[in-house]
Amino acid sequence: VVARPEGRAAFIRSAISYLRTHNFDGLNLAWEYPGQNGSPSSDKERFTLLVTELSKAFEDDAKDNRKTQLLLSANVASFRSTIDRAYEVEKIAHPLDFINVMTYDYHGHWEGVTGQNSPLYRSSVDSGSHVHHNINSSISHWLALGAPSEKLLLGFPTYGRTYRLTTGASGLGAPSNGPADAGPYTRTAGFWSFYEICNFDSGAIVEWIPEQEVPYATYGSSWVGYDDKRSYSSKVQWMTNNNLGGAHVWTLDMDDFGGYFCADGTYPLINHLRMPSPLTPTTTKAPTTTRDPVAEFCSGRPNGLYENVSDKTTYFQCFQGNTYLQRCQSGLIYWDSCKCCNWP
Numbered sequence: 001v002v003a004r005p006e007g008r009a010a011f012i013r014s015a016i017s018y019l020r021t022h023n024f025d026g027l028n029l030a031w032e033y034p035g036q037n038g039s040p041s042s043d044k045e046r047f048t049l050l051v052t053e054l055s056k057a058f059e060d061d062a063k064d065n066r067k068t069q070l071l072l073s074a075n076v077a078s079f080r081s082t083i084d085r086a087y088e089v090e091k092i093a094h095p096l097d098f099i100n101v102m103t104y105d106y107h108g109h110w111e112g113v114t115g116q117n118s119p120l121y122r123s124s125v126d127s128g129s130h131v132h133h134n135i136n137s138s139i140s141h142w143l144a145l146g147a148p149s150e151k152l153l154l155g156f157p158t159y160g161r162t163y164r165l166t167t168g169a170s171g172l173g174a175p176s177n178g179p180a181d182a183g184p185y186t187r188t189a190g191f192w193s194f195y196e197i198c199n200f201d202s203g204a205i206v207e208w209i210p211e212q213e214v215p216y217a218t219y220g221s222s223w224v225g226y227d228d229k230r231s232y233s234s235k236v237q238w239m240t241n242n243n244l245g246g247a248h249v250w251t252l253d254m255d256d257f258g259g260y261f262c263a264d265g266t267y268p269l270i271n272h273l274r275m276p277s278p279l280t281p282t283t284t285k286a287p288t289t290t291r292d293p294v295a296e297f298c299s300g301r302p303n304g305l306y307e308n309v310s311d312k313t314t315y316f317q318c319f320q321g322n323t324y325l326q327r328c329q330s331g332l333i334y335w336d337s338c339k340c341c342n343w344p
């Protein structure tokens, strides 16, 4: 697809046609990875060309057809060596709207000792290049290479990676010889979906890794490093402190989508993740005499999007009584008829 200009042009034409036909909002590229796994090293530059040409074509398509511009995003690597070989970071950052950093699969049963799937920080048992196998290190690298923080989306896994313990040891770095048994539903050795983890019976021992801010559990000789609501909260806090653009999830269907397993409603992890921090915290110390009219807007209103009559380039998003003032892309205004931003 990327080797020649004609190949890229054909792909871009067919992508736009497909996206418009089916009313998609945009395109996400998931290539693991340019310049690796059989892709020649010149694909690093060709990936930049693909992204740049896609962005230009999306811009023209929006102008020509007076439609909201299609979004362009990409799933990208989290290991430093892979990032360096695959991307011209500064050059792809501008044309991309979002950069989904795949901040998971940092450790797995292939390593022979236990490690957490998606830790926030390094652990004291990490050595060599493994000191970089964590979210803090990956995102630091993306930022150092020139990625704007507001375009980076942190990857939240809804699964854990499993190991079979071989000795009495069960902590981080304990010897293992492969994956635990496949989960009863996902039926693939090496990982368990959150809905296969959350309902562990009393035989499981859950431990928190304070230095990495993520949990693991042992169940007989099975070991799983996974994410729960507490680790999601830690990561959201970290994401906010570092001014990242937001989150993406791998995957929707590994959360307890039907609410059958965790006794915590549907999508317990993702619903926990999407709980926004309020525009003005409800616990604000501001005296009640200076109530903020913007922050009050959603009080008593159902969840949803609302017109801001005094400024059509913005709109209100109400969620659980909290108000979020949102802004349309430049040149667009909010239309209540479609609950979307579009041309005036």
Ligand SMILES: *[C@@H]1O[C@H](CO)[C@@H](O)[C@H](O)[C@H]1NC(C)=O
Pocket: 121, 122, 136, 137, 140
């Ligand atoms: C997080 O990354 C930064 C930048 O690389 C580093 O200075 C800091 O020590 C890291 N924090 C932890 C707790 O590892």
Ligand SMILES: *[C@@H]1O[C@H](CO)[C@@H](O)[C@H](O)[C@H]1NC(C)=O
Pocket: 293, 294, 297, 308, 309, 310, 311, 314, 325
């Ligand atoms: C509409 O948006 C502006 C900010 O663009 C805000 O200052 C104003 O208060 C909003 N209108 C209402 C009714 O809250």
